[in-house]
Amino acid sequence: MLGRSALVSASSAPSENRVFVYEVEGLRQSDQTDNNRYPVRNSGTIAIQVPYSRMNEEMRRITRLGGRIVAIHPQSEYTASQESSEG
Template sequence: MLAQNAFGSTTTSPSGGRVFLYEVSGLRQNEGTDNNAYPVRNSGSVFIKVPYSRMNEEMQRITRMGGKIVSITPLSENGAGA
């Protein structure tokens, strides 16, 4: 499997194409969430697709916004559950 690394070149890393679905609850609306491409609700869960290479940054961002990660599910390359 081929993917691009941070420098734009192609890599054969097995983690290159992996995507995970985060189920997040408790996000609150603030200036950080106003710029998101998806709506935020206090009462329900939000599902966010995250590439393997950005998992750590996304966890930190969710925590800063007051959210709690309920579950992390790996997705296959075509977007369906594994």
């Protein structure tokens, strides 16, 4: 580990704790999407929570499945906007 102290754990990096929400449209139900932990609807957008460390991988997966990312928000910002729209 060049440049990193042995006393600092890997999880103390600020990027490790960041989670983003992808708003995705155009995902279709298929054999691949049947393996997801969430159902896919044909209409509207779905929100997928993605850790910072997997953002690039998830973008490629969404594109491969035929989806389009319409927005990316930090989870805290997305949660706050959802709560204010409900109230």
